[in-house]
Amino acid sequence: MNKATDLWNRYGLQGAILLLLLGIFTMIAPGFVGENALFAVLERLVPLGIITAGLAATMIVGELDLSIASMAAVAGAGVIVLGNTGLGLVPLIVLASVGGAVIGVIQGWSIARFGISSLVLTVATLILLRGVASLITEGVPVSLENYLLTDPLLGRSWVFSPLSVTALLILLLLGAYLSRTRPGRAMYAIGGGRQEAVAAGVPLTRTLVTAFAISGACGALAGAMSSLRSGSATPDGFGTMLLLGVAAALVGGIGLSGGRGDMVNVLLGVVIASTLAAGLSTMGVKSYVSELFTGVLLLAVIALEAGVSQVARRRNLARERRLSLDAAGTARALTTEPLASA
Amino acid sequence: MTDIDAAAARWTSVGRRTSIGRLVARYALPLMIISVVLVAALTTPGFAESTNFRAILINTAITGIAAVGMTAVTLSGNFFSLGVGATVVMAGITFLATADRTGSAALAIVITISVVVLLGGAQALIVAAGLNPVITTLAFGTIIYGAIAVWTGGEVVTAGATQVTGLATADLVGLPMPVVAFLVLTAVATVLTERTVMGRQLRLVGQNRETGRTTGISVLATTIVAFTSLSIGAALAGIFSAAQLRQMQANDLPNLTMDIIAAVLVGGAAVGGGDASPARSALGALLLVTLGNVMLLHGLAPGVRVFGVGVITVVLVVTLHLIRKADAR
Numbered sequence: 001m002n003k004a005t006d007l008w009n010r011y012g013l014q015g016a017i018l019l020l021l022l023g024i025f026t027m028i029a030p031g032f033v034g035e036n037a038l039f040a041v042l043e044r045l046v047p048l049g050i051i052t053a054g055l056a057a058t059m060i061v062g063e064l065d066l067s068i069a070s071m072a073a074v075a076g077a078g079v080i081v082l083g084n085t086g087l088g089l090v091p092l093i094v095l096a097s098v099g100g101a102v103i104g105v106i107q108g109w110s111i112a113r114f115g116i117s118s119l120v121l122t123v124a125t126l127i128l129l130r131g132v133a134s135l136i137t138e139g140v141p142v143s144l145e146n147y148l149l150t151d152p153l154l155g156r157s158w159v160f161s162p163l164s165v166t167a168l169l170i171l172l173l174l175g176a177y178l179s180r181t182r183p184g185r186a187m188y189a190i191g192g193g194r195q196e197a198v199a200a201g202v203p204l205t206r207t208l209v210t211a212f213a214i215s216g217a218c219g220a221l222a223g224a225m226s227s228l229r230s231g232s233a234t235p236d237g238f239g240t241m242l243l244l245g246v247a248a249a250l251v252g253g254i255g256l257s258g259g260r261g262d263m264v265n266v267l268l269g270v271v272i273a274s275t276l277a278a279g280l281s282t283m284g285v286k287s288y289v290s291e292l293f294t295g296v297l298l299l300a301v302i303a304l305e306a307g308v309s310q311v312a313r314r315r316n317l318a319r320e321r322r323l324s325l326d327a328a329g330t331a332r333a334l335t336t337e338p339l340a341s342a
Numbered sequence: 343m344t345d346i347d348a349a350a351a352r353w354t355s356v357g358r359r360t361s362i363g364r365l366v367a368r369y370a371l372p373l374m375i376i377s378v379v380l381v382a383a384l385t386t387p388g389f390a391e392s393t394n395f396r397a398i399l400i401n402t403a404i405t406g407i408a409a410v411g412m413t414a415v416t417l418s419g420n421f422f423s424l425g426v427g428a429t430v431v432m433a434g435i436t437f438l439a440t441a442d443r444t445g446s447a448a449l450a451i452v453i454t455i456s457v458v459v460l461l462g463g464a465q466a467l468i469v470a471a472g473l474n475p476v477i478t479t480l481a482f483g484t485i486i487y488g489a490i491a492v493w494t495g496g497e498v499v500t501a502g503a504t505q506v507t508g509l510a511t512a513d514l515v516g517l518p519m520p521v522v523a524f525l526v527l528t529a530v531a532t533v534l535t536e537r538t539v540m541g542r543q544l545r546l547v548g549q550n551r552e553t554g555r556t557t558g559i560s561v562l563a564t565t566i567v568a569f570t571s572l573s574i575g576a577a578l579a580g581i582f583s584a585a586q587l588r589q590m591q592a593n594d595l596p597n598l599t600m601d602i603i604a605a606v607l608v609g610g611a612a613v614g615g616g617d618a619s620p621a622r623s624a625l626g627a628l629l630l631v632t633l634g635n636v637m638l639l640h641g642l643a644p645g646v647r648v649f650g651v652g653v654i655t656v657v658l659v660v661t662l663h664l665i666r667k668a669d670a671r
Binding site for chain 1: 600
């Protein structure tokens with residue numbers, strides 16, 4: 001397989017969808033093109049892009065972290081409350097990410113050690129973390145008293161802001177980690193064929209812990225930066241982020257069954273989802289309508305994925321049958337020939 | 343001691359350990375509820391009063407009905423529905439709107455249940471085709487939420503001149519209607535799950551999908567049954583909730599999905615499938631509401647209540663999983 005076909009197989013569909021969307025919006029929403037639109041799409045990398053990257057890490061190992069949006073809510077509430085005690089911007093963000101990673105480590109360790117399904121454990125921690133967020137905020141929205149604290153985050157240079165640049169850096173780092181390091185490659189091995197990978201000596205517990213540490217840190221970082229940007233947090237914030245993150249990851253081409261997709265897929269998925277949302281909002285469409293569209297898109301994509309895997313399975317079966325028929329035919333020819341010649 | 347004796351001793355001891363595990367899994371929940379009630383009755387003023395017990399039951403009914411309905415989905419190995427909250431709200435709004443248009447609450451109930459069951463059937467077809475149930479229900483929940491928000495324009499829907507509150511307040515044998523419906527539904531669902539061929543087929547498909555398929559059970563049929571159960575529970579929960587509130591809008595009941603899932607998890611359902619009981623889900627809902635009630639009477643903030651629910655859910659999920667794993671050994 002040459003490089004072009006490889007690229008086409010990995011990102012072709014997503015690239016086509018993105019071009020189609022851009023084409024449609026430039027036609028029906030003339031206000032959409034230009035620097036401001038690009039800025040709007042990039043700003044949506046926080047929190048969506050980072051959350052999607054975290055989800056993708058767990059999806060690549062064949063699991064799913066349903067608690068990631070609650071993690072964002074906890075971190076968001078935490079940085080606002082701690083920010084009011086006088087902590088600086090950088091310590092807040094670092095503290096949130098480290099805290100998220102620690103919770104992620106505990107989750108990943110429990111999943112690997114106890115053999116619990118990640119869907120079950122993370123839906124339980126989703127409920128727990130939601131409780132923690134409500135505990136921190138005492139059940140009411142909280143806001144930053146010193147709103148000068150977040151000024152460094154709000155700058156803009158051309159289409160970039162400190163937040164979107166941070167998000168892009170995170171994607172770049174994670175991409176390099178996944179494709180260039182041994183633990184990163186181990187994540188693909190565990191996701192692609194768990195039993196084979198374990199049999200070949202890939203460490204299961206360490207790899208799952210890494211994946212959930214990444215998703216915990218990403219969830220917390222996304223929540224912290226997003227809440228600092230707005231200067232406020234609510235106990236039930238980021239409620240739609242799970243849907244949007246899962247949708248963006250799947251639309252971008254991260255496989256739900258594990259082992260497939262990389263950070264370019266994440267970026268494509270997030271840009272597609274953000275373009276859809278930003279485009280619809282320039283047309284004055286209400287946010288629940290764009291959520292409706294996201295739901296339909298998500299359903300279409302998983303249907304497509306299921307369809308493709310069915311076709312692939314059938315094709316494999318047919319090939320195996322043909323091969324075994326061929327083998328049987330050869331065997332018969334070999335056994336009958338001597339008889340015929342005798 | 344001969345080898346046979348040793349083997350027999352080992353066999354019986356394994357048997358005993360297994361039964362202890364089963365006993366814990368089966369009776370932990372009722373025991374927890376009883377101890378919570380006893381401790382609360384002794385330490386909490388205002389808890390052990392009939393009006394308070396009545397309030398607890400009324401509060402349990404809505405979540406409980408939906409949790410009992412969802413148990414079949416969990417039992418059949420389809421995890422849980424992340425769209426159940428949106429479905430309940432949609433059922434409530436459909437009920438109020440059709441009651442307003444047709445002027446008959448009975449007709450509105452029939453129409454609402456039919457619509458919700460049809461939507462559940464559509465999800466069942468997709469899930470049975472091999473799509474991930476969690477993602478499918480997440481997508482459906484969003485589509486349902488978006489569709490009702492568009493349909494109502496985000497406005498509050500009421501039943502107009504049609505009388506619907508009777509549904510929520512009328513007394514049957516001394517208990518309000520939703521509570522009676524909750525108890526009857528739990529009993530019916532338990533009998534259907536434990537005592538019918540269909541119930542056992544759901545359990546087998548949940549325990550081992552391949553074995554189920556090989557023995558000739560239709561995964562499509564069991565999935566449709568499971569989602570029909572979920573839909574009936576969600577529809578009734580929506581109808582009663584709408585009758586209680588007398589009005590509804592798309593944004594209502596934001597925490598319902600997680601409360602319902604928490605009830606099923608606390609009820610000790612094996613979310614991987616094959617082990618779940620409607621009665622235990624009902625008890626799970628009752629335990630969570632009772633604890634919330636006690637915390638409320640002690641004047642604790644709502645944040646503490648949500649946190650308490652979370653802690654109990656995580657602890658029970660992990661403990662029950664470990665007990666089950668030790669059992670299977």
